[in-house]
Amino acid sequence: MRVLIAFDKFKDSMTAEEACHRAAQSIQSLHPEWQIDRAPLTDGGDGFGRILTASVHGEVKRVPATGPLMEPREGEYGLVQIEALPDAARGLLTGLPAKGRLALIEMASINGLALVPLADRTPWTTTTLGTGQVLQAAASTGVDGILLGVGGSATNDLGLGALAALGFSFLRADGTPVFPPIPAQWNSVTRMEGCLACPCPPIWIACDVDNPLLGDRGASAVFGPQKGLIETDLPRMESEMHRLADLLGSFLGRDTDLQSHPGSGAAGGIAFGLMAATGATLVPGSDLMTAWLRLRERIAEADIVITGEGRFDRSSLAGKGPAEVAGRALAQGKRTIVMAGSIEDGLETGAELHSISPRELPLEQALREGPENLASTVRRVLKS
Numbered sequence: 001m002r003v004l005i006a007f008d009k010f011k012d013s014m015t016a017e018e019a020c021h022r023a024a025q026s027i028q029s030l031h032p033e034w035q036i037d038r039a040p041l042t043d044g045g046d047g048f049g050r051i052l053t054a055s056v057h058g059e060v061k062r063v064p065a066t067g068p069l070m071e072p073r074e075g076e077y078g079l080v081q082i083e084a085l086p087d088a089a090r091g092l093l094t095g096l097p098a099k100g101r102l103a104l105i106e107m108a109s110i111n112g113l114a115l116v117p118l119a120d121r122t123p124w125t126t127t128t129l130g131t132g133q134v135l136q137a138a139a140s141t142g143v144d145g146i147l148l149g150v151g152g153s154a155t156n157d158l159g160l161g162a163l164a165a166l167g168f169s170f171l172r173a174d175g176t177p178v179f180p181p182i183p184a185q186w187n188s189v190t191r192m193e194g195c196l197a198c199p200c201p202p203i204w205i206a207c208d209v210d211n212p213l214l215g216d217r218g219a220s221a222v223f224g225p226q227k228g229l230i231e232t233d234l235p236r237m238e239s240e241m242h243r244l245a246d247l248l249g250s251f252l253g254r255d256t257d258l259q260s261h262p263g264s265g266a267a268g269g270i271a272f273g274l275m276a277a278t279g280a281t282l283v284p285g286s287d288l289m290t291a292w293l294r295l296r297e298r299i300a301e302a303d304i305v306i307t308g309e310g311r312f313d314r315s316s317l318a319g320k321g322p323a324e325v326a327g328r329a330l331a332q333g334k335r336t337i338v339m340a341g342s343i344e345d346g347l348e349t350g351a352e353l354h355s356i357s358p359r360e361l362p363l364e365q366a367l368r369e370g371p372e373n374l375a376s377t378v379r380r381v382l383k384s
Contacts, residue, residue, distance in 0.1 A: 013370030016040035045151025049106035053078030100144030108152035121228030123156035132165025159273025167197030219265035313344035
């Protein structure tokens with residue numbers, strides 16, 4: 001019997017790697033003769049760089065970086081050989097050379113929402129400066145391309161912090177710099193100067209959202225509240241973002257149509273900022289993950305497929321990794337098991353659905369006991 005274990009993270013409880021490891025241990029204790037294949041999943045957020053780098057035996061480089069609240073942090077990027085990538089993954093990175101090195105950067109590990117204490121969450125004061133510093137560090141090594149995962153960001157700054165690290169300046173009317181160029185200081189910015197500090201290789205942004213920069217489906221309206229933006233501040237944030245996007249576009253000679261480009265609102269508009277300044281290209285994150293991790297082939301080789309994440313609900317069915325894995329496994333006639341911290345009532349997928357936490361368990365306790373609850377659920381479901 002061959003089992004594929006493909007979990008995404010259980011937020012605030014387990015990383016994807018830990019969840020896969022716990023499940024594998026439980027299966028081995030029951031069925032030591034079974035073959036187990038572990039494929040931790042990532043949606044472009046937490047674990048993106050680590051998981052994709054490890055899957056093709058790359059190396060991790062660490063560099064100083066600035067966190068979302070301007071605190072010093074250690075940033076990192078993965079370095080992988082392009083020749084090691086599956087053909088299907090290379091095919092999604094249009095223009096990637098056949099040989100060379102690709103850097104992988106995970107925004108969540110540098111300027112992610114999980115790095116900001118709950119009481120301090122507001123997109124007015126968070127910055128993408130650190131992401132730009134890691135981009136700059138990777139570019140300076142002469143890599144042939146950069147792949148940036150932007151899920152889980154804490155920011156709504158148009159990527160201006162990242163652009164500041166890459167060589168751009170944002171100035172007041174008297175010529176003094178506005179630094180960092182966080183939304184709380186946008187009203188002081190009247191013009192821009194500078195250019196990319198060093199030649200920038202092609203950048204691809206792994207992104208599964210199609211939200212434009214502005215409007216009812218834009219960065220501020222849809223993702224701002226998740227990052228602490230209060231409703232009464234939305235009009236001011238939207239107005240300032242519009243003004244700064246126009247200013248940036250004008251300075252770089254970019255058409256305003258870029259603001260309505262699907263996905264330009266990703267990660268608080270860093271997608272817009274990097275597309276405008278570096279010509280970055282968006283690539284579907286879920287498709288890239290499936291190709292990079294060879295999920296189609298690994299599902300085909302399995303007899304049982306186990307997947308899941310912290311919360312499995314209707315939003316999971318809108319292109320998230322575990323639902324994609326479950327759908328592909330069901331289509332191939334595999335026994336398909338979904339395990340999650342909680343599962344929405346009435347959800348119909350065709351898979352076996354198992355909540356690992358008792359309903360009455362307080363959330364804090366459920367998160368703390370998640371690893372053992374997952375292990376015991378695996379043992380219960382696969383004991384025969």
